[in-house]
Amino acid sequence: MKHWVAxxxxxxxxxxxxxxxxxxSRQEASDDIIEGELKCPACGRGYPIRNRIARVRPQKAPWIQSANSGKNGYNAPLMLSAYLWSHFGDLLEDARATDAYRIWSNSFQPTRGDALDIGCxxxxxxxxxxxxxxxxxxxxTSAAFIAKAKEIICRRELDFDLIVEGHLTQKHHLKFKKGWHFDNVDFIVADALSLPFRRHDFASVAAINILEKVPEPLRHLAEVNRVLRPEQSMFLFSxxxxxxEAFSAPERWLGGGNNGSSPYSKRGIDTMRRLFAGEFGVFDPPLEIASQGDVFWKIRKTENLWEHITSQFLLGCRRINSG
Ligand SMILES: C[S@@+](CC[C@H](N)C(=O)[O-])C[C@H]1O[C@@H](n2cnc3c(N)ncnc32)[C@H](O)[C@@H]1O
Incomplete structure (x- = not known):
C-alpha cells in the first residue's frame, strides 16, 4: 500500500x-509498504498489510465471506478469469470485447482531486x-481481485490464464500502454458498507454494478454520500x-417490484433518480444528473459461457454548494 493511501x-x-x-511499517520498497499493520488508537483493532495490500475491512461483516466463497464467488479462479477478460479483453484485441470501461470513464470531466472506485x-x-x-x-472485498489489480500497477504488465472450458486454460500476456498513471493508483481490500475514508475526501466516486451485490444497498449509497465532496464532485452510478435474494433481502431492494408498502419506485433506475434528487435524505446535497444511458457489458466465464448485461448509468454532479 502506498504511503499516500495510508x-x-x-x-x-x-x-x-x-x-x-x-x-x-515493517518492510517498504520505494513508496510502497510491503508488510506492516494499521492500528486504530481508539478501538485498538489492527488491520494487516501483507504483500503490499492493506485489508481494512470491518471485523463483523459476514456478507464478505458469502460473496467471495464457492465456485462462483468473487475469489474463485473462474471469476478472476471472467473479470480479467471483461476488464482487459479489448486490449487482447478480442472482437467480442466491449468498450464499457472507456464509456464509463469518459463520462468524468478532468478533475482536481482524488477518485474512488467502489467494487473495483x-x-x-x-x-x-x-x-x-x-x-x-x-x-x-475480493482479495483475489485486489491482488491481481495490485500486480498490474506494480509490474505494468499482466500474465493470466483464461478458462477455455473446465480445467483447460489459455495463457495471455499484456504489456500496458502509456497514458495510465500507475504511481497514482492503488488498491485495498475494504467494504462498501464501511468505507475506511474520511467524510468528503473524494472528488469523484464510481459504483459500477455493485448496488445489487451488497446486503444493504441504501447504506452503500449513504457511504458514497459521506465520502463524496459536497461541491465540485461527481458520482458515477451504474x-x-x-x-x-442471495445478496440482499427483497425488503432492502430499491426496485424490482417491491410490494405495495415500499416507498421506492418499482424500477431501480427510477428510485436512483429520486435518490439523486435528494428524496429519502441519502444524497445531501443532491446530485444533478449530468448524463445517463445504458452501457452494454459482458462477462466471459468460459469460451462458450457468456453473460450479456445492460447496465443503466447515471452521472450525478454537485457544483457550487449554495448552502
Ligand atoms: C458485479 S462485480 C462489478 C465489478 C466492477 N465494478 C465492474 O463493473 O467490472 C461486483 C464487485 O463488487 C465487489 N463487492 C461485492 N460486495 C462488496 C462489498 N461489500 N464491498 C466492496 N466490494 C464488494 C465484488 O468483489 C465484485 O468485484
Missing part, C-alpha cells in the same frame, strides 16, 4: 466516528480514471438491477 485511512470499525489509523474488481476503471484525476483508489 494517510487517508480511518477505522472502519469505529464508524460513524472517523478515527485516523496509525501506520506501523481487477481495476480497469481505476486505471482509466488515473488519466483525469490526481489519484485513484480502488476498493473491493447497475443492471438484477436483484438477488
Amino acid at each position: 494517510k487517508k485511512l480511518i477505522c472502519p470499525d469505529c464508524l460513524p466516528e472517523e478515527i485516523p489509523l496509525e501506520l506501523f 474488481a481487477v481495476g480497469r476503471l481505476c486505471l482509466e480514471l488515473s488519466k483525469n484525476h490526481d489519484r485513484v483508489i480502488g476498493v473491493d 447497475d443492471p438491477f438484477s436483484w438477488d
Whole structure:
C-alpha cells in the first residue's frame, strides 16, 4: 500500500466516528509498504498489510465471506478469469470485447482531486480514471481481485490464464500502454458498507454494478454520500438491477417490484433518480444528473459461457454548494 493511501485511512470499525489509523511499517520498497499493520488508537483493532495490500475491512461483516466463497464467488479462479477478460479483453484485441470501461470513464470531466472506485474488481476503471484525476483508489472485498489489480500497477504488465472450458486454460500476456498513471493508483481490500475514508475526501466516486451485490444497498449509497465532496464532485452510478435474494433481502431492494408498502419506485433506475434528487435524505446535497444511458457489458466465464448485461448509468454532479 502506498504511503499516500495510508494517510487517508480511518477505522472502519469505529464508524460513524472517523478515527485516523496509525501506520506501523515493517518492510517498504520505494513508496510502497510491503508488510506492516494499521492500528486504530481508539478501538485498538489492527488491520494487516501483507504483500503490499492493506485489508481494512470491518471485523463483523459476514456478507464478505458469502460473496467471495464457492465456485462462483468473487475469489474463485473462474471469476478472476471472467473479470480479467471483461476488464482487459479489448486490449487482447478480442472482437467480442466491449468498450464499457472507456464509456464509463469518459463520462468524468478532468478533475482536481482524488477518485474512488467502489467494487473495483481487477481495476480497469481505476486505471482509466488515473488519466483525469490526481489519484485513484480502488476498493473491493475480493482479495483475489485486489491482488491481481495490485500486480498490474506494480509490474505494468499482466500474465493470466483464461478458462477455455473446465480445467483447460489459455495463457495471455499484456504489456500496458502509456497514458495510465500507475504511481497514482492503488488498491485495498475494504467494504462498501464501511468505507475506511474520511467524510468528503473524494472528488469523484464510481459504483459500477455493485448496488445489487451488497446486503444493504441504501447504506452503500449513504457511504458514497459521506465520502463524496459536497461541491465540485461527481458520482458515477451504474447497475443492471438484477436483484438477488442471495445478496440482499427483497425488503432492502430499491426496485424490482417491491410490494405495495415500499416507498421506492418499482424500477431501480427510477428510485436512483429520486435518490439523486435528494428524496429519502441519502444524497445531501443532491446530485444533478449530468448524463445517463445504458452501457452494454459482458462477462466471459468460459469460451462458450457468456453473460450479456445492460447496465443503466447515471452521472450525478454537485457544483457550487449554495448552502
Ligand atoms: C458485479 S462485480 C462489478 C465489478 C466492477 N465494478 C465492474 O463493473 O467490472 C461486483 C464487485 O463488487 C465487489 N463487492 C461485492 N460486495 C462488496 C462489498 N461489500 N464491498 C466492496 N466490494 C464488494 C465484488 O468483489 C465484485 O468485484
